[in-house]
Structures are given as structure tokens and as C-alpha cells.
Amino acid sequence: MCGIAGLLTHDPGAPIDLSVLTRMRDAMHHRGPDGAGIWSDDGVGLAHRRLSIIDVEGSPQPMHSADGRAVITFNGEIYNYRELRGELAALGYRFRTQGDTEVILAAWRQWGTDCLQRFNGMFAFAIYDRATRSLFLARDRFGVKPLFTATLRDGTFAFASELKGLLANPAVDRKIDPLAIEDYFAWGYVPDHRSILAGVEKLPAGHYRIVEHGKGPSSPVGWYDVSFDQQHRMPEADEGEAIRALLNDAVGSRMVSDVPIGAFLSGGVDSSTVVALMAKQADRPITTCSIGFDVAELDETEHARLIAGKFGTRHHERIVDPGMFDRIDAIAAMFDEPFADASALPTAEVCALARQHATVALSGDGADEAFAGYRRHVFHAAEQGARDLLPAPVRRALFGPLAALYPKADWAPRPLRAKSTFQALAMSGEEAYAHALCVMPPTARDAIFSSRMTRDLGGYRAEQPLIDLMRSAPARRGLDRAQYADLKFWLPGDILTKVDRTSMAVSLEAREPLLDHRLVEFAAGLPQASRVRGTEGKVALKRSMEGLLPNDILYRRKQGFVLPIAHWFRTDLSEAARAAARSETLLDTGWFDPKALSRLAEDHIAGRRDYARELWQLLMLERNVSLLSNN
Structure with missing residues (x-):
């Protein structure tokens, strides 16, 4: 795992400022503390920071192809590189190193952009072709590894693994995009189709881009998509056997x-599955790490210990409490953009704990998106069944007035929140799912934004890109569209961003075996009943692990990896909540109505409403704006 950066000038004869490129590279020292490299030629420069995982002593970067035509800087891992190496060797290629970087170069020389289809891995890389004088940038299927880009005022194209890499270049425009603020308050993060800075973009997951001197960057080209429109039916026993085989290969x-x-190891189904399969294939006890909480109903350490004991792991754990709140500035600095998924704090803690014992850690991320494991999938599938029975005009006429009349009950269990259900049934499936994913619905955002901010947004709503994505999805049913949206929108923007930044901040490589594309594609072809049945999600995955994992792990209620921030903001951190709502840093932006922010904080502290997520968003945005203004 590494950090990469580069510059390509508009004028092919223009020199590269190596001091700027070096600063861009070294701003990401945490991504690669084991080594650094830089290469430049007329009009181009590539830089690299290395975290040594494979071929520890070899494979320095930037690396030249054997014929000298191409130069690469690469972040990630290609898990099937040995098989590809054998195939390429049979075609006449000779290799000087034992790692995967040289295999990427040879694959590109042999197959061009089609090489991407052959890679099983997580990656973001840039290859400069010295013959055509063009830059080829690519990102993995699901966006495990990030890549930020910007075109500067003089036409120079810049890229880096993290925004802080770009910000080390003084020519990058720091203007904040108001649409990104709308996106952030809707989702709790800035999704991949946007950046917090107006002049910065992210290469989308499963896309590549070719940039040439004097022409500027071409539009990203999609090279991968997951399809839900082909269904395979097989006996349950065969289905479980196929899933186990794919899981074993992905983990191995x-x-x-x-x-x-x-x-x-959280003690949930996904991380327990990974640990169980690792233990089966390892020749020595594996290391596991868990995080617990000081609020009993959110603490899962007992379940993690159960799995650790069953599989004989070397287990380590740490408890998160309000005293760790002083890490919030460090957390904000990891992300560069505002990021309000509060589970980033425990994720950062488990990464720091794991780094004390290992350099690589496997996670259970991706299974919920692929196999329909979130509670929102269960609710959406049930609601979609009702939508299929009633035409949209009838639903709007029936459930719209009921939603308006029924009292709001955020405090109640989801099945008792009839207002939310009535609202969802009055909407299209796509609108309802976007609403379910929102941290703050449109009315709540309108309530805190200033009139100036509303004008700046020009009618833009953060939900619309997600709704459009679902409507164009290669899918059969409403649940398929929801999972497609999770894989294309939620997963790269929230989950994978969180794990990448928190793990790389401590120079730990995190790998996601449950996002092996072959496993995801198989899951996308499962009948809906093999994903959601009644109130149970992830049906096929759980069935496949019966006999290996205890039933009280497989079938207990999903808990989620969340902080008890609602409780903290009413007790130990109540003053921090007030401070966020009164922050001069935020109020000086002109984005907010000061009285609305103050009411939000006081209503939460008094227990009248639960605004914990909104307060956390304000806290993280304040820290981010401060960091950007001081950068």
C-alpha cells in the first residue's frame, strides 16, 4: 500500500518543479513510510511513497517497464499477480522483481486498457507512456483505493492519493464548493461525484482516464460495472457451496x-466469517483486534471474544470512551474533506491497535452491500412489495396525508415509526431509499441553511444523483437498485473512504476479501429470497457459514459499528455540542442560520430530539474548514 502523486504539464516541453512534486509526495508520508521515489521528464513527473508488503526489498517505484517505454506509480495490491505473471512469462515477458507492480506494467504493455479486466485487486495507479506522451490513470472496481485530480490554472494536470497531496501544491484552488456542503449534510460525507473543493475531482471507482499534453483530461471511462439483471437459481446446498468456495479463495x-x-474482529457475521476462514487456512494462530464501547448496549467485545476463543486467535481489544474525544482533530486531518460517519473514531482506534501487531489487516467490509445485510434493505424490500401492489397515484393519495397527520417518533423502534413508513410508501422506491440513507432530510437542511446558501445551491438537491443512479441501474427489482446504489455510491464514499484513511494514517494496509468482485457478482445474481427473507438479511451468506460459525453469531440482531454520541452529547460532551453550534468558523462562512444551529444543540442536550448525527456533522465540518483555511 502506498501514496502516489504526479504532474503533467499542458506544454510538453515545460519543466516539472520537483520541489512541489516532492512536497505533494511527502504530505502523504503516512501512506508509505518505508521508502520514497520520484521520476521526471520533460512535462511529466511521478512520485511514490512506499509501504512494503510484497517483495519488501525489491520493486522500487516509480518503476520502468522492461523496454523503458512506460513508467508507473502504483498504490494497492493485485492479488492474482502470480497467475498473471505466469501467463505473461509464457508470452515472452521477463521479470526482474518478485512483486505485482512489474506485472501491471507488463499487462498494460500486452493488453492496453483491457489489462484492468484481468486484475483482481484494489488499486489506483498512473502509467506514463513515453511513446505517446500520455498518462493513463485507473481505479479499482469498487473504489477501495482513492485518487484525487485537479487541472491547475496553467493547464497542468495534478493527481494524488489524498487531497492533502494536492493541497501541498500551492497552485490548487482552495475554493469550497457549496454543492459539496449540501451533499455533506445529506450523506455525512462528500460523495465520489464531488469534492469539497470546486477545482478538485475524484476518479470514480471502476473508471480510467487518459490525459495528454495540451489536450487536458478526457472524461473518465467506465471499465467495470456490477449487474443485478441476471438471476441464477440453484438448490440451497449448491448455493452455499458456491459461496463458501468463493469466500475461501477471496480470503486466501x-x-x-x-x-x-x-x-x-467486531463479533458480527462479516468479520467473524473472515476470521474463521483465515484460521482454516493459516499455519499459525492469527492476530485479531477489536474495539469496545463504554456503553453496554453498543459493546460487542463479548461476541468478538467468543469468536477469538473458538478459532484460537491472538486477540487484542481496546475500549473507546468520551475521553478519546480529543482525537477529533486528528480524525478530521485524516480525511481532508468533512467526514461525519462517527464510526471513523473507533475504526481509527482499531487500526492503531492492529498496527501494533501487524502491517496488514483483513476486514469484513462489503458483505452488507453485496448480500443485503443492512436493516434498511429489509425495510426497503417490504415497502417495495407494497409499492408493487398499489399504483403510485393511489399510494400518494393514501399515504401522503397519513404521513402528514402521524406524529414523528424518532425515539421509537423502526417498526413503530409509522410516519417514516407512510412517507416512504408515498414516494417512489428510489426517492424512499435516498430518504432512508440521508443523515439530514431536505427539510432539515433547509432549516439550518441561510437564505444566501439556498440561493447558491440554485435548487440542487443531494438526493437527485442517487435517485438517478438507481433508476438507471442494471437491476430487476427495488432491492437490486438499492444494493446497486450502495455499491456505487455509499460504499466508495463512506465505508471504503473511512477504512482507507484511518488505516493508512497509521501505515496499515486494510484488505477487503468480501469485496472480491467474483463474490459480489455471484451475490448480485442471487434471488431476492436468498438475500432478504422476512426480517432477515444476508440470508445466503449466513446459511453458507452454518456449522462453522455459531448460530448466536449468525442470527443475532445486527448492531453496527457506531459511537454512543447521542449519550455523550448530553453528558460529557454537551459543551462541545454547544460550541459546534456557535462556532465562528462555521457562522463566518455564511452557510447557516445561527439561531437554527443553536436550537438544534439545545434541543438535543435537553433530550427533546435526537440531533447527535447533525451535531457531529457540525463538529467535523468546523474542523475541516479550519484545516483547509490554514493549509
């Missing part, structure tokens, strides 16, 4: 490492 391929390896 991600256990290849020349440095110590471990796993995150």
Missing part, C-alpha cells in the same frame, strides 16, 4: 504477505 488470496497479517 488476501493472506499473501511478506509482513505480519491480522484481522479486524
